[in-house]
Amino acid sequence: MKDSSIYIENAKVLNHQHMEGGQHIIRLESEKCSQYAKPGMFIHLKCDENTLMRRPFSVMRASKEEKWIEILYKTFGHGTNSLKLVEVGDTLNYMGPIGNGFSLSKKKTIPLLIGGGVGIPPLIFLASEIKEFCNFKPIIFFGSEVTFPFKYFPSKYMIKDFLPEVTASPDFIEAMGFVSRLASQQDYPGCYKGFIHELAEHWIKTLNTDQLDKVCIYSCGPTPMLEAVSLVARKYKIDCQICIEEHMACAVGGCAGCIVKIKDNNKIVSKRVCVDGPVFKSSTIYYE
Ligand SMILES: Cc1cc2nc3c(=O)[nH]c(=O)nc-3n(C[C@H](O)[C@H](O)[C@H](O)COP(=O)(O)OP(=O)(O)OC[C@H]3O[C@@H](n4cnc5c(N)ncnc54)[C@H](O)[C@@H]3O)c2cc1C
Ligand code: FES
Known part of the structure; x- marks a missing residue:
């Protein structure tokens, strides 16, 4: 089912979970967005009645059958601090799904997810789609400087020639049968102490040429992280799609408030993250 429409929904809050590190998961009723959302797409949410501007959040999970979507958000400023006060049964208004989303390449049977x-959140959605629709064997690396918003424990999956002390893996990814590891600058047990792109590079170095040829990177995170991931992709000649979480205003292409610079035939052109992205090939992004 293909539909590029953006819907406006008045949705009941079905669940609202509050976790350490100012992290929250909210589940919203969704007649339409749940049917058409793809990994990398986002919603533009009115956090409360008194906050005029909507805020963008990636869809983390969507259930077509039960008609809901979930987002994971971190409290940051006015909008997200109002959002955390919303209770189950309240109604929120949002637009979505917006953007292009990741596109899984059929030839690249080893997806490398870096979030x-x-x-x-968008990579959790991508992992679920891979589980449901492909025979691919992804490898998944997540990094966080606050407590991870999920349980993790030593993985039952070994990775050949990889850092033996790095064992931590999220419970729900393990349950999908996928290999995963975690990174943080904090001293979290079993996690790689350092940056996530370094952890990913350690893994890339374990691959032979045939395997490397099958890898495609899918990544989302803060700009410095995406820049570092893009450099790793370039170094090892790996295709790489990045999901950019740029500041936004209208989210429908009308205000040019989300411009990113793109390389196009030796020229630098401006693209709008909301309607031309938020997913771009990393090789096209112009980092100053
Ligand atoms: C496509 C996309 C997907 C996103 N997905 C998530 C997600 O899944 N979970 C999550 O926690 N956050 C996500 N963000 C970031 C989130 O939108 C901001 O943290 C949020 O807008 C901050 O709002 P605030 O009112 O609390 O902060 P304020 O600082 O009060 O916001 C002021 C303005 O700045 C903008 N802004 C501030 N920080 C950011 C930022 N990092 N990115 C974009 N706009 C920002 C806001 O939209 C708002 O217009 C996403 C952003 C984009 C663009
Ligand atoms: S946010 Fe207005 S054009 Fe993208």
Whole structure:
């Protein structure tokens, strides 16, 4: 089912979970968005009646059958601090799904998912889609500087020639049968102590040429992280799609408030993250 429409929904809050590190998961009723959302797409949400501007959040999960979507958000400023006060049964208004989303390449049978901080949610969605629709064997790296918003424990999956002390893996990814590891600058047990792109590079170095040829990177996170991931992709000649979480205003292409610079035939052109993205090939992004 293909539909590029953006719907406006008045949705009841079905669940609202509050976790350490100012992280929250909210489940919203969704007649339409749940049917058409793809990993990397986002919703534009009115956090409360008194906050005029909507705020963008990636869809983390969507149930077509039960007609709901979930987002994971971190409290940051006025909008998200109002949102955390919303209760189950309240109604919220949002537009969605917006944007292009990741596109899984059929030839690249080893998806490498790299998510940092609030860039983790779209990759959780991507992992679920891979589980449901492909025979691919992804490898998944998540990084966070606050307590991870899920349980993790030593993985039952070994990775050949990889850092033996790095064992931590999220419970729900393990349940999908996928290999995963975690990174943080904090001293979290079993996690790689350092940056997530370094962890990913350690893994890339374990691959032979045939395997490397099958890898495609899908990544989302803060700009410095995406820049570092893009450099790793370039170094190893790996295709790479990045989901950019740029500041936004209208989210429908009308205000040019979300411009990113793109390389196009030796020229630098401006693209709008909301309607031309938020997912772009990393090789096209112009980092100053
Ligand atoms: C496509 C996309 C997907 C996103 N997905 C998530 C997600 O899944 N979970 C999550 O926690 N956050 C996500 N963000 C970031 C989230 O939108 C901001 O944290 C949020 O807008 C902050 O609002 P605030 O009112 O609390 O902060 P304020 O600082 O009060 O917001 C002021 C303005 O700045 C904008 N702004 C501030 N920080 C950001 C930022 N990092 N990115 C974009 N706009 C920002 C806001 O939209 C608002 O217009 C996403 C952003 C984009 C663009
Ligand atoms: S936010 Fe207005 S054009 Fe993208």
